[in-house]
Amino acid sequence: MHNIKAIIFDLDGVLVDTAKYHYLAWKRLAQELNIEFSIEDNERLKGVSRMNSLEIILEIGNITLDDDTKIKLAEKKNIWYVEYISKLTPADILPGVIDFIESIKANGLKIALGSASKNSMLILTNLKLTDYFDAIIDGTKVSSAKPNPEVFLKGALELNIPPCQCIVFEDAQAGIDAAINAGMYCIGIGSKNRLKKANLVLSGFSNMTFDKLGL
Template identity: 90%
Template sequence: MRNIKAIIFDLDGVLVATAKYHYLAWKRLAKELNIEFSIEDNERLKGVSRMNSLDIILDIGGLTLDNDAKIKLAAKKNIWYVEYISKLTPADILPGVIDFLESIKINGLKIALGSASRNSMLILKNLKLTDYFDAIIDGTKVSSTKPNPEVFLKGAFALNTPPCQCIVFEDAQSGIDAAINAGMYCIGIGSKNILKKANLVLSGFSDMTFDKLELLID
C-alpha cells in the first residue's frame, strides 16, 4: 500500500475548465497578428507558461518579435483572459471535484495547488475553493515552468511532505513529466491516449473518493 500523505492539484483542466478561456484569448491575439490558430494548435500550450505559449504562436505564424513587443502582447492576452475568468462561479467547478476534496480532507491528507497560472488566486477565489488548500504554489512563486518539477517540489516542501508521498493530478503532458521528474505518483485527468506517461489516468472526479483512489493505486 502506498503511503500517501498529500495531494497536489494542477488547476486548469483539472479543477475547473478554464482551458477554453485561454484558447479564446490566444485565438483573439493570434487573429490580431494575422495568425491562424486552431484548437489543435492550442493543445501545444497546455501546461506551458504565458511567454513560452506566445513563442509557440509566433512560431506558428512565422513571426519574430523583440522581447518588449512580446511582453506587451502577453500582457494583452492576459487582460482578455482575466476578463473571461472574472465571470467564473462555483458552478464552473468540474464535476465531482468538491466531493473529492472533501474526502481527502476527511482522510487527513494535506492539499496543495501546483499550477503555472499567475491568476490562480483570482480563479480559486471566484470558485470559493481557496480554503481547501494548505499551500498554493503558482506562476508567481516559481522561476521554472513544467516539465521542470519546481512547482511540485515547492508544493511538497510547503506541505512538509516527501515527494514520494505525494500524488499529483495533471491534465497536460508537460505536467505529467514535471510530476515524474519530482519523483511523485502522477494521475492524469483526460485521455489515456494522450497522457500515456501517467501512472494512472482518470476521465474526471465523478463518483471518486480517496478510498476508491487508494484501491486503484494499491
C-alpha cells in the same frame, strides 16, 4: 502505493476548465496578428508558460518580433484572459471535484495547489475553493515552468511532506513530466492516449473518491 500523505492538484483543466478561456484569449491575439490558430494548435499550449505559448503562436505564423513587443502581446492576452475568468463562479468547478476533495480531507491528507497560472488566487477565490488548500504554489512563486518539477517540489516542501508521499493530479503532459521529475506518483485527468506517462489516468472526478483509487 501506501503511506500517501498529500495530494497536489494542477488547476486549469483539473479543478476547473479555464482552457477554453486561454484559447479564446490566444485566438483573439492570433487574429490581431493575422495568424490562423486552431483548437488543435491550442493543444500545444497546455501546461506551457505564457511566453512560451506566445513563441509557439508566432512560430505557427512564421513571425519574428523583438522582446519588448512580445512582452506587450503576452500582457494583452493576459488582460483578456483575466476579463474572462473574472466571471467564474463555483458552478464552473468540474463535476465531482468538491466531493473528491472532501474525501481526501476525510482521509486526513494535506492538499496543495501546483499551478503555473499567475491568476490562481483569482480563480480559486471566484470558485470559493481557497479554504480547501493547505498550500498554494502558483506562477507567482516559481521561476521554472513545467516540466521542471519546481512547482510540485515547493508544494511538498510547504506541506512538509516528502515528494514520494505525494500524488499529483495533472491534465497536461508537461505537468505529468514535472510530477515524474519530482519523484511523485502522477494521476492524469483526461485521455489515456494523450497522457501515456501518467501512472494512472481518470476521465474526471465524477463519482470518484480517494478510497476508490485503491492506493
